[in-house]
Structure formats: C-alpha cells, structure tokens
Amino acid sequence: MNTQINSIQIPHTSRTIGSEKALISAEEVSGSLNVVLQFGFPAQFLADELREQIAQATGKTVNLEIRHHIVAHKVQAGISTIQGVKNIVAIASGKGGVGKSTTTANLATAMAKMGARVGVLDADLYGPSQPTMLGVKNIQPTQQDNRLIPVVNADGIQVMSIGFLIDADQAVVWRGPMVSQALQQLLFQSQWDNVDYLFIDLPPGTGDIQLTLSQKIPVTGSVVVTTPQDIALIDARKAVDMFNKVNIPIMGVLENMSVHICTNCGQHEAIFGTDGGKELAAKLGVPLLGQLPLSLPVREAMDAGTASDLHAQHEAVAAIYQQAAFAVALAIADKGRDFSSRFPKIVVE
Known part of the structure; x- marks a missing residue:
C-alpha cells in the first residue's frame, strides 16, 4: 500500500510523494483508507487531486489529511534568521x-x-x-x-x-x-x-x-x-x-x-x-x-x-x-x- 502511494506524482511537479518523504501514515479503517501527508511547502490546494490519485492507485475510499512543515532555509553567510x-x-x-x-x-x-x-x-x-x-x-x-x-x-x-x-x-x-x-x-x-x-x-x-x-x-x-x-x-x-x-x-x-x-x-x-x-x-x-x-x-x-x-x-x-x-x-x-x-x-x- 505504501509503495503505491509513494509512487504517486505530486500534481504540477515532477516529484513524487516518496521523493518528498511526505507519507506519514496510511491506515485502513472500516473499509476506508486514512492517509496523512506532510510536505515542506504548502500543498493543501492539491488535496482534491492527490485524494483522487491515491484512490485510483489503491482502489480505496480515501480520507486525506495534508499538513505542511515549513522551516528556515539557508541565507547569506554570517547573517542569522529573524525571530518570527x-x-x-x-x-x-x-x-x-x-x-x-x-x-x-x-x-x-x-x-x-x-x-x-x-x-x-x-x-x-x-x-x-x-x-x-x-x-x-x-x-x-x-x-x-x-x-x-x-x-x-x-x-x-x-x-x-x-x-x-x-x-x-x-x-x-x-x-x-x-x-x-x-x-x-x-x-x-x-x-x-x-x-x-x-x-x-x-x-x-x-x-x-x-x-x-x-x-x-x-x-x-x-x-x-x-x-x-x-x-x-x-x-x-x-x-x-x-x-x-x-x-x-x-x-x-x-x-x-x-x-x-x-x-x-x-x-x-x-x-x-x-x-x-x-x-x-x-x-x-x-x-x-x-x-x-x-x-x-x-x-x-x-x-x-x-x-x-x-x-x-x-x-x-x-x-x-x-x-x-x-x-x-x-x-x-x-x-x-x-x-x-x-x-x-x-x-x-
């Protein structure tokens, strides 16, 4: 199941769920598949497309939760990031x-x-x-x-x-x-x-x-x-x-x-x-x-x-x-x- 989900391409990109290490969990409950994805960028607007792709790949009814965890990235040498x-x-x-x-x-x-x-x-x-x-x-x-x-x-x-x-x-x-x-x-x-x-x-x-x-x-x-x-x-x-x-x-x-x-x-x-x-x-x-x-x-x-x-x-x-x-x-x-x-x-x- 995880392999099928990880191979799905993220819409509008050449990336996959697996390449982004986005799959947090996939659990089957009462015939439905509860999937949690977490990205390093905002992806909530892709929820409908991703839900449909996961459903097609797994043949399950999918309940999808999308999270994002955005962190500070590198800047010029010698300069620290700003609080907040x-x-x-x-x-x-x-x-x-x-x-x-x-x-x-x-x-x-x-x-x-x-x-x-x-x-x-x-x-x-x-x-x-x-x-x-x-x-x-x-x-x-x-x-x-x-x-x-x-x-x-x-x-x-x-x-x-x-x-x-x-x-x-x-x-x-x-x-x-x-x-x-x-x-x-x-x-x-x-x-x-x-x-x-x-x-x-x-x-x-x-x-x-x-x-x-x-x-x-x-x-x-x-x-x-x-x-x-x-x-x-x-x-x-x-x-x-x-x-x-x-x-x-x-x-x-x-x-x-x-x-x-x-x-x-x-x-x-x-x-x-x-x-x-x-x-x-x-x-x-x-x-x-x-x-x-x-x-x-x-x-x-x-x-x-x-x-x-x-x-x-x-x-x-x-x-x-x-x-x-x-x-x-x-x-x-x-x-x-x-x-x-x-x-x-x-x-x-």
Whole structure:
C-alpha cells in the first residue's frame, strides 16, 4: 500500500510523494483508507487531486489529511534568521513601473490561500503601496513591548510599511543612511508572528536599500519582475547582476504585461514586445514563473485593495499567481536548512 502511494506524482511537479518523504501514515479503517501527508511547502490546494490519485492507485475510499512543515532555509553567510520569520523572498525589478508591487501583493495572496503563513514588508519607502493594495491603508499598527505589531489583512497576511507611519501625501525626503535604518527598523522591530514566507517589496534600482538587504537582512531568495520590453529587461539584468554579486539566489522571473487583450474584440496585442522575460529566465537557467497579461481587473483590484476578490473571481489570473507562488515555495524547500538559531552565541571576554 505504501509503495503505491509513494509512487504517486505530486500534481504540477515532477516529484513524487516518496521523493518528498511526505507519507506519514496510511491506515485502513472500516473499509476506508486514512492517509496523512506532510510536505515542506504548502500543498493543501492539491488535496482534491492527490485524494483522487491515491484512490485510483489503491482502489480505496480515501480520507486525506495534508499538513505542511515549513522551516528556515539557508541565507547569506554570517547573517542569522529573524525571530518570527522563517524565509524571506525579495521581489525586485531594477526598473519602476513594471508591476513589482502588484506581483508582491498577489504572490503573497496566492501563498496565503495555499495555506502558508505570509508576511509583506513594504521596502519601497519613497512610494509605499502595499497598504493600499492589500486593503489595510486605513489601519494603524499597534505596539507591544516597544515593537510594532504588523497589520493583518483579510487573508491573514501580516503587513508592515512606512505607509502606516507617515501621511499618505507626505514625501519621504531622506538620504540613503536614513532609508536603510528605517528599513531595518521596520523589519527587525516588528513582531512577526511565525511567518513562513515574508515577501519584501523592493524599490526600483540597485541602491542603498538593496545594499542593506544583501548585507544585513537574511534573504532566502529573490524573484525578478520585468515586462517584455527591451528597456525594462536592461534594468532587470542589473537587478540580476546585483543578486549574483551578493550571493542571493534568483528563484525565477515573472513577466508582467506580456500581452494586451482587448475587452471589446478579444484581440491579443504584444504592446511591450514578446517573450522578453521568458528569454531572460532561459539565459539565467531559472524558471519562468508566469506571463501575466496587461489586465484591467488586476489594476482595479490593486487600487481597491481587493486582491482576495481578484483571485476568487478571475481564475485564470489566480492560477498564474498560484503557479508562481508554488514554484517559489518548491525552490525554497529544495534549499539547505538553516540551523544557525540552534547554536548559542559565543562571547569571548
């Protein structure tokens, strides 16, 4: 029985239940088979498909329980993980206006709907947009023991942003050191609650915030966002080069605005070019996480702060973000585990 279950392929992957060592138990009770699976990534959304495959393989009525046990994975050498946060994913573009913040909000929403505990840190301190996109712009974080408690949105996503702490119309006129210090305060002085994946929405460019990220913040991996346009790809390559220089792995490329679909006639038009993100991913040898159309519902949902409704009402869009989030989760699960928190700090006096 166990051999039959272990040989089953996990949907949307080339992995099997056996290769993931996911089978915890399989017991036949009153003619039904009670199966417990545990993965190192969120897999609850695969429950129906896995239940059907197990039933076909065993010829039994299956009661399936899916668990996940997500752990901290390796980051840059010499940097310890953050209390309350297991894995940090940096979302970068190099260039502004390509949909990086939209990607962050929707990857976080998809990951939360998959069953993970998710956080978002809005590191675009000059133009914070995550409070609006995640529907929490009118909520203020509270304090406990001199630490900020992140705001939690409707999907359970923990959100922290400079946008909570300044007036919406107030310009942030800070020099680099102040910006870097503010980023560290938002991250390290927030009371994150057992976050499996913390997505950091980076500003455009490769400046002070990105340098702080690489030197002082434990980053598990990064996602590069681009449009197919040559100009956007030039800056995306700079972001790639930056991550390579600071030894932060790139887990994939997501291509935004890949095609415009006319709402009146349905005509497809590649306004910004064709397959630029796909070619960049191939050159880097990393997955193409998805190609998203220039979409009116996505723009409307981000302005209204209704990402959750977007995923519920537009299955095609939700599927792309879910596929991308799942690919990120798999890439993290394949990394070596981080055991730094288990070792005591040695002080020589």
